[in-house]
Amino acid sequence: xxxxxxxxxxxxxxxxxxxxxxxxxxxxxxxxxxxxxxxxxxxxxxxxxxxxxxxxxxxxxxxxxxxxxxxxxxxxxxxxxxxxxxxxxxxxxxxxxxxxxxxxxxxxxxxxxxxxxxxxxxxxxxxxxxxxxxxxxxxxxxxxxxxxxxxxxxxxxxxxxxxxxxxxxxxxxxxxxxxxxxxxxxxxxxxxxxxxxxxxxxxxxxxxxxxxxxxxxxxxxxxxxxxxxxxxxxxxxxxxxxxxxxxxxxxxxxxxxxxxxxxxxxxxxxxxxxxxxxxxxxxxxxxxxxxxxxxxxxxxxxxxxxxxxxxxxxxxxxxxxxxxxxxxxxxxxxxxxxxxxxxxxxxxxxxxxxxxxxxxxxxxxxxxxxxxxxxxxxxxxxxxxxxxxxxxxxxxxxxxxxxxxxxxxxxxxxxxxxxxxxxxxxxxxxxxxxxxxxxxxxxxxxxxxxxxxxxxxxxxxxxxxxxxxxxxxxxxxxxxxxxxxxxxxxxxxxxxxxxxxxxxxxxxxxxxxxxxxxxxxxxxxxxxxxxxxxxxxxxxxxxxxxxxxxxxxxxxxxxxxxxxxxxxxxxxxxxxxxxxxxxxxxxxxxxxxxxxxxxxxxxxxxxxxxxxxxxxxxxxxxxxxxxxxxxxxxxxxxxxxxxxxxxxxxxxxxxxxxxxxxxxxxxxxxx
DNA sequence: TCGCCCCGT
DNA sequence: GGACGGGGCGA
Numbered sequence: 001x002x003x004x005x006x007x008x009x010x011x012x013x014x015x016x017x018x019x020x021x022x023x024x025x026x027x028x029x030x031x032x033x034x035x036x037x038x039x040x041x042x043x044x045x046x047x048x049x050x051x052x053x054x055x056x057x058x059x060x061x062x063x064x065x066x067x068x069x070x071x072x073x074x075x076x077x078x079x080x081x082x083x084x085x086x087x088x089x090x091x092x093x094x095x096x097x098x099x100x101x102x103x104x105x106x107x108x109x110x111x112x113x114x115x116x117x118x119x120x121x122x123x124x125x126x127x128x129x130x131x132x133x134x135x136x137x138x139x140x141x142x143x144x145x146x147x148x149x150x151x152x153x154x155x156x157x158x159x160x161x162x163x164x165x166x167x168x169x170x171x172x173x174x175x176x177x178x179x180x181x182x183x184x185x186x187x188x189x190x191x192x193x194x195x196x197x198x199x200x201x202x203x204x205x206x207x208x209x210x211x212x213x214x215x216x217x218x219x220x221x222x223x224x225x226x227x228x229x230x231x232x233x234x235x236x237x238x239x240x241x242x243x244x245x246x247x248x249x250x251x252x253x254x255x256x257x258x259x260x261x262x263x264x265x266x267x268x269x270x271x272x273x274x275x276x277x278x279x280x281x282x283x284x285x286x287x288x289x290x291x292x293x294x295x296x297x298x299x300x301x302x303x304x305x306x307x308x309x310x311x312x313x314x315x316x317x318x319x320x321x322x323x324x325x326x327x328x329x330x331x332x333x334x335x336x337x338x339x340x341x342x343x344x345x346x347x348x349x350x351x352x353x354x355x356x357x358x359x360x361x362x363x364x365x366x367x368x369x370x371x372x373x374x375x376x377x378x379x380x381x382x383x384x385x386x387x388x389x390x391x392x393x394x395x396x397x398x399x400x401x402x403x404x405x406x407x408x409x410x411x412x413x414x415x416x417x418x419x420x421x422x423x424x425x426x427x428x429x430x431x432x433x434x435x436x437x438x439x440x441x442x443x444x445x446x447x448x449x450x451x452x453x454x455x456x457x458x459x460x461x462x463x464x465x466x467x468x469x470x471x472x473x474x475x476x477x478x479x480x481x482x483x484x485x486x487x488x489x490x491x492x493x494x495x496x497x498x499x500x501x502x503x504x505x506x507x508x509x510x511x512x513x514x515x516x517x518x519x520x521x522x523x524x525x526x527x528x529x530x531x532x533x534x535x536x537x538x539x540x541x542x543x544x545x546x547x548x549x550x551x552x553x554x555x556x557x558x559x560x561x562x563x564x565x566x567x568x569x570x571x572x573x574x575x576x577x578x579x580x581x582x583x584x585x586x587x588x589x590x591x592x593x594x595x596x597x598x599x600x601x602x603x604x605x606x607x608x609x610x611x612x613x614x615x616x617x618x619x620x621x622x623x624x625x626x627x628x629x630x631x632x633x634x635x636x637x638x639x640x641x642x643x644x645x646x647x648x649x650x651x652x653x654x655x656x657x658x659x660x661x662x663x664x665x666x667x668x669x670x671x
Numbered sequence: 672t673c674g675c676c677c678c679g680t
Numbered sequence: 681g682g683a684c685g686g687g688g689c690g691a
Contacts, residue, residue: 057680061680082681082682082683083681083682085681085682087681087682087683101681119683141683142682142683142684143683144683144684148684170679170680170686171679171680171684171685171686172680172684172685173680174679174680354678354679355677355678355679357678357679358677358678358679359677359678360677360678410686415685415686416685416686416687417684417685417686418684418685419683419684419685420683420684421682421683421684422682422683423681423682423683463672463673465673465674474675475675476674476675477673477674477675478673478674479672479673479674481672515682517683517684519684
């Protein structure tokens, strides 16, 4: 495999004082020579030495949602309750030492005037979730829908504010953003001389970069942190790392962009008075600074227009961006230069790294009896591979600041699954109770699906899954294909759910069921009709055909090669638009206003796609602007490339299991 | 596909 | 811990 992304072997990393603290081979990926070819090519993907990724997350998101909804003063200490537990604590409340693990009582004790908001719930009899005074876990079920909508709004605004960026929603309150493309454009704009390849050729290194004004762009993670502890496994965080739960202190006044840690080009002084050599900055630093500029503007826009404060981290790849984002929270962003990576990473608890927070990280810690990234640097790839198999390369590289996983636009902000779940405070025993909860969950799914269909009609959840946990056993699940229905009603879902229930728990009246989950999975736009969201880009003739599962679809026959809308019943197709499959053109009709677009290019289809994509985005922006005031409008996105993806750590790996032993695994019991 | 498992917020 | 969401793997 190739691990080097620099065409020429990069020079050795700078070294502080010539101390041989760093095995040179460990972080020598971090300062690649950047050439004109690098700058001018557009398809370097994850190997792009100018890659810039951000992770942006909302601060105390659920709490912020409720504050906006209720229009309370930003300084109001507020917590969001789910039954008796706090699921979100805003920053003013954290000043009182309230943490997420507190109960309502404790929280109120710490802060008597605390605003306590219970999440919306579905109440028996009520068709829609709401905020009630008398929440009761025995009869209600939580609805997180409001937060989902708000989340979509934020994502939509980022997309609008950051044209050319890829955005991957990573959770309800987080998104990765790939700034590489727009940043490159801006670089060429600002430094036009870079566009001229010198006579020596495209592989000539770029000239020295201009000075960078970091002021106002965010917190620079120091290249030479000034820790009191140099290297102590266990507590060696390079800097105060605010954990989400850490209750105390540390509240930044809004808007205070914290000091930039260093600005001097080549020299700084650490607290102990030693001069520490600093690396010169690079074109990648320039790229980071531009991304920080863009990120900062977009975040500010979200804060002002939507009322959500966010924190972002900007770095060369996803996992570092994620780490960097938590460097300083609450309306802040931080920047991790490549040159700061080694010292930042080495003392880091590796279990803080994304995907190493679970069993894999545990297994690593146990296997080598260590806790920091630095501790693991001595393990050779070969050695790791024996015990951790395929995950090893990913781990090995991550420890060295390398992560080639892509930021992928998930095609749209539409989810691929929809889950409604309920933990029963007192396990149920009667079949009728099961039916009752299935109906409640089905009602929610119906509501949410039909809601999503307002934005993308023809959404089709291909399977329905019922999950139940009996007594102390592990949960079990049953699933079945879910036929396409133009109208998805509670009854249809509940009926299917009941069938699954019978298969899963049977009629035995005495088994205690303590949790029930009903989920749609495989949600996608049913082919053949109007392609309203991501479907519109695919040339209709190249749509993949589904395997023989068409039994699921009522009264449809399967025409083999015809790129026809054959998947839906006649009544389903009723109000769908026609498409002309055979011309090299793309057409699209906006489901919301009916406006039709057509691109008939003499160009290649890819360029048609691009044109269409542009049109679509512009049009979306139009709707977005209109909608912003009240309703959420998830916007469609174009998936451009399809590259082979890097191997991410996979959890099931025989060798790893062997290594981990029975010890770590028995958490989710059942042998 | 199905059922299970693991990752995350 | 609860209510989600994403993904991978063996059969």
